[in-house]
Amino acid sequence: MHLLLRLGERNGKPDYEPVHVEPVAGHRFRVLYSPGLAYGMAAGDELEVDEEGRYEVVARGGNLSVRLLCGSGVADMEPSLTEQIERIGGRLDGQVRAGLAYTIPLSAGRDVIRRIFAKAKLENPGALWEYGNVYDEDSKLMEWLRSVA
Structure with a gap:
């Protein structure tokens, strides 16, 4: 529903x-x-x-939400990025022309996630990525992550 x-x-x-x-x-x-x-x-x-x-x-379910956005579209980068995310236990949850939404277990590690998305951005300079549930509206680490960060 x-x-x-x-x-x-x-x-x-x-x-x-x-x-x-x-x-x-x-x-x-x-x-x-x-x-x-x-x-x-x-x-x-x-x-x-x-x-x-x-x-x-x-x-909390123990997962991170990660989004990748690119004004020129994400179709070309999706297969490779999704393969990398699946290798660390994550999955593609949504796709539109200019964006991808992933769920990745916190246990995969934020450093590993950062490396994957930094590489995707380097290969696609118009792209940007963000966490959907790590930082609050003041760009501070959310309370639920402080004990595990």
Whole structure:
């Protein structure tokens, strides 16, 4: 099932992303695929979601969400990058013309992940990558990672 999670506002109106989830209990849901736009979560995390789509992560699944974006498109780089991510236990969760969303187990190590994506960026200078659930809106390491970083 999909839930519309609130991203914020655009042109004065609420903006949402549909995210694949499974119900856990009440207003609690488990994320099945790391989203491409919604921040703070990865596949395996559990969310509390209100009627307006605002969400809070209430349990972590031990995964990192990583996104790669490239205005000229990602089709050429996807096969090689996905192969590398699969070798460290990750998976491709979503693809659009200009972006890829991956779920990677935290146990793979952030240094290994950084090397893979830095190489992809070097080979594709227009690309950029980011974590979706590592840093908060002030660019500080999120609390859940401080004990394992």
